[in-house]
Amino acid sequence: xxxxxxxxxxxxxxxxxxxxxxxxxxxxxxxxxxxxxxxxxxxxxxxxxxxxxxxxxxxxxxxxxxxxxxxxxxxxxxxxxxxxxxxxxxxxxxxxxxxxxxxxxxxxxxxxxxxxxxxxxxxxxxxxxxxxxxxxxxxxxxxxxxxxxxxxxxxxxxxxxxxxxxxxxxxxxxxxxxxxxxxxxxxxxxxxxxxxxxxxxxxxxxxxxxxxxxxxxxx
Amino acid sequence: xxxxxxxxxxxxxxxxxxxxxxxxxxxxxxxxxxxxxxxxxxxxxxxxxxxxxxxxxxxxxxxxxxxxxxxxxxxx
Numbered sequence: 001x002x003x004x005x006x007x008x009x010x011x012x013x014x015x016x017x018x019x020x021x022x023x024x025x026x027x028x029x030x031x032x033x034x035x036x037x038x039x040x041x042x043x044x045x046x047x048x049x050x051x052x053x054x055x056x057x058x059x060x061x062x063x064x065x066x067x068x069x070x071x072x073x074x075x076x077x078x079x080x081x082x083x084x085x086x087x088x089x090x091x092x093x094x095x096x097x098x099x100x101x102x103x104x105x106x107x108x109x110x111x112x113x114x115x116x117x118x119x120x121x122x123x124x125x126x127x128x129x130x131x132x133x134x135x136x137x138x139x140x141x142x143x144x145x146x147x148x149x150x151x152x153x154x155x156x157x158x159x160x161x162x163x164x165x166x167x168x169x170x171x172x173x174x175x176x177x178x179x180x181x182x183x184x185x186x187x188x189x190x191x192x193x194x195x196x197x198x199x200x201x202x203x204x205x206x207x208x209x210x211x212x213x214x215x216x217x218x219x
Numbered sequence: 220x221x222x223x224x225x226x227x228x229x230x231x232x233x234x235x236x237x238x239x240x241x242x243x244x245x246x247x248x249x250x251x252x253x254x255x256x257x258x259x260x261x262x263x264x265x266x267x268x269x270x271x272x273x274x275x276x277x278x279x280x281x282x283x284x285x286x287x288x289x290x291x292x293x294x295x
Binding site for chain 2: 001004006007043044046051054055058069070071072073074075076077078082083086087089090094108201203206209210212213214
């Protein structure tokens, strides 16, 4: 069985790097791209240790300089031929994604607002309460959009998860060129200062996990 | 690299963000074998912890008014 860590645009020189269950990580050519893999006799156990090991391998690969698409945890193939076939089937899409993430890091942002219920508390009567809730929802939407727009101008690409709700106003990831990370961080601090009621939880730089194509995007 | 080894809310948040990425994002190819992730429930528990932790973050921010920059876990 062959386990996948990442897809790269070119071979990278790797120091000996332990993968899942201490298997050696190596890079191989697949349809003009490079895959970082390890070989296993049986299905590797996906424990908490595996999560960290997978992340460490992806991190080391991303430091090696090539454009990288990290794999999700748990992507494996019966043999190398099956992996080559899977890469070949989506070669164009993967190449385009590699081109987009080249020279960029991912920055994550979650924005939390004060407790939503608090703001509607003063309202009396069902109708007024509902109108207050509606105004509040519209206000939250506009606020999230304004924050997202301000940060998007510093990014090559961005994603926004739709599940934002409750205290979570915005859950987004930004693909930021390495040279622009400082400017992005300054923009975050600026937004923090102009919205002291919000908590902006900013993390990164990460390898571009959120900008790697998932299976659902396949034609 | 566990939170026990690197105490502090920033590291905990970064670890949860990392786990969220590794489990929920990243390339999935068609025709592969997706191994089952036994600990997947832990992630959702973890993200709830993250949201619960933010009041603590806010208190930290209120404490000295300085914006906090979080470092990512698993780096150097």
